[in-house]
């Protein structure tokens with residue numbers, strides 16, 4: 001049993017400390033918005049915030065996450081009104097949608113640390129998250145919109 005702080009709540013997960021955090025989020029806590037893509041730190045579908053930093057949850061164990069503030073897409077805002085979520089809607093970013101919660105979480109962390117990133121900074125940061133549908137131009141536009149409106 002490991003105690004975690006997820007989306008502002010203290011929760012207990014029935015996992016061994018070496019279980020990947022992604023497994024605990026999806027299987028124990030039923031927070032299915034965080035996606036399994038590769039399980040190897042190569043795609044970004046599993047991106048969450050750990051103490052505000054965009055982090056691959058497939059590459060962190062629940063033991064290492066204990067004591068940190070974990071935020072998933074479900075906790076980014078109460079009602080989908082985070083400026084990044086609104087910009088994603090305005091720019092109609094998703095295609096199949098599979099990668100998008102990870103993209104939004106990375107974009108939100110970027111803007112929290114750098115509220116006015118230039119285009120190259122956006123491209124560099126977002127290069128950690130892959131999109132098989134090639135929505136990259138809309139992702140960039142949405143982040144620029146969020147930076148303007150934030």
Ligand code: FES
Nearest residue numbers: 037038039044058
């Ligand atoms: S599932 Fe974690 S990086 Fe791909």
Ligand code: FES
Nearest residue numbers: 096097131132133
């Ligand atoms: S929207 Fe389909 S993988 Fe990104």
